[in-house]
Amino acid sequence: MTYSRPRVSIGVPVYNGERYLAEALDAALAQTFRDFELIISDNASTDRTEAICRDYAARDARIRYYRQPTNLGATQNYNRLFDLAQGVYFKWAAYDDLYSPNFLEQAVAVLEQNPEVTVAYGKSYRIDEHGRNVGYEPVDLNLRQASARARYAAYHRRFQQHRNCNAVFGLIRANALARTPRIGNYVASDEVLLGELALQGHIVELPEAFFYRRDHPAMSVRAYKKLSERIAWFDTSKQGHLHLPHWEWIFGQMAAIKRVPQPLMDKLACYWELRWWFPRKRRYLYNETVEWAKNRLRPLPLPIKQFLHAGLRLVRRLGQAVGLFRPRAEKRSSTS
Missing domain, CATH: 3.90.550.10 (Spore Coat Polysaccharide Biosynthesis Protein SpsA; Chain A)
Structure with a gap:
C-alpha cells in the first residue's frame, strides 16, 4: 500500500x-x-x-x-x-x-x-x-x-x-x-x-x-517558576495582563465536553465530573474572581467601588465561616 x-x-x-x-x-x-x-x-x-x-x-x-x-x-x-x-x-x-x-x-x-x-x-x-x-x-x-x-x-x-x-x-x-x-x-x-x-x-x-x-x-x-512567567511563556501577549488560569482550565474542560458528540445524559455526567475540582481549586478560583472584579471596578466611581469592595469582603467572611477559605491571619506551619 x-x-x-x-x-x-x-x-x-x-x-x-x-x-x-x-x-x-x-x-x-x-x-x-x-x-x-x-x-x-x-x-x-x-x-x-x-x-x-x-x-x-x-x-x-x-x-x-x-x-x-x-x-x-x-x-x-x-x-x-x-x-x-x-x-x-x-x-x-x-x-x-x-x-x-x-x-x-x-x-x-x-x-x-x-x-x-x-x-x-x-x-x-x-x-x-x-x-x-x-x-x-x-x-x-x-x-x-x-x-x-x-x-x-x-x-x-x-x-x-x-x-x-x-x-x-x-x-x-x-x-x-x-x-x-x-x-x-x-x-x-x-x-x-x-x-x-x-x-x-x-x-x-x-x-x-x-x-x-x-x-x-x-x-x-x-x-519560569512564577505563575506570571509561566503564562507569558505560553503566550507572550499576556505579559503584564490579568490572567485567570484556573478558570480558563475549568472553561476549557466545559468547552471540550460541549464539542464532543455524546448522548445528553452522558454529556451531563461529564459535566458532573468537574464538581471534584471546585473544592480543590477553590482558593485559586476565589482569588482570580476577586482580581477580575477589582480589574472591572477600576473605572467605576469611588462610592460604587467602596460598596462592591464591601460585598467582596462579606463573601470572604462567609467563605471563612463555612470553611471554604482560611482566615488571613492563619498561617500553615512550615513543619506540617
Whole structure:
C-alpha cells in the first residue's frame, strides 16, 4: 500500500535549544519506522539553534525548518507545527526529550489496528541534563473504557492523584487532534487536551516503547517558576495582563465536553465530573474572581467601588465561616 502523504508528522518546537536539539533530532532520525516528516518551528532563537536545524535539513529531505520572526510564545509555536503537518498521525517532540527507536513503529501499529484509539504513548522515564536515567515516571493514563463518560471519569480520577501529562508527547491521530483547539494559551492546557482526546477515543500505553523526559534547569517549569512567567511563556501577549488560569482550565474542560458528540445524559455526567475540582481549586478560583472584579471596578466611581469592595469582603467572611477559605491571619506551619 502506498500513501500520497507521510504516515507520521513529528513536530519539534524549539527556542534556544542548542544544547539538546541535535540529540532530539537524532532520536527522531533513528526511528525504525521511516515514513515520517520532521517539522521544526524555531521561536526566534538567539543561539545556534538555527544553524543546527539548517544543517540537519540540508542532510535529510524529510526535515522542514521554519523560523518565527519574533517569539510568539509556546502555544502558537506548538500549534503551528500541527498546522504545517501532513501526516495521518502527529507527534510533538520537545527539543530536549528523547524516545526509543521503536516508538513510532509500535505506536503506528496500535493506531492502525485499533481505530478507536486516539493516542498511543510510551512508558515514561526521567533523564537528567546529561542523559542519565534517574527513574521511572508513571503516566497511568490507560483509558480503554467503552464509553466516553467512563473514560472521562477515569481521566479525572487519575489527574486527582497526579498531574503527569507526558502522554501529550505520544502519537496522536491527526483527525482527532484537528477537532480540538490543540494547546491552549494557559497553564495546564495539555491536561484539557488529553481530556478531550479521551472523550473522542481510547488512550493507550505502549508496553515496550519508551519516552525519556529530560529534567534540567532550563526546562520551562524550572526556568519560569512564577505563575506570571509561566503564562507569558505560553503566550507572550499576556505579559503584564490579568490572567485567570484556573478558570480558563475549568472553561476549557466545559468547552471540550460541549464539542464532543455524546448522548445528553452522558454529556451531563461529564459535566458532573468537574464538581471534584471546585473544592480543590477553590482558593485559586476565589482569588482570580476577586482580581477580575477589582480589574472591572477600576473605572467605576469611588462610592460604587467602596460598596462592591464591601460585598467582596462579606463573601470572604462567609467563605471563612463555612470553611471554604482560611482566615488571613492563619498561617500553615512550615513543619506540617
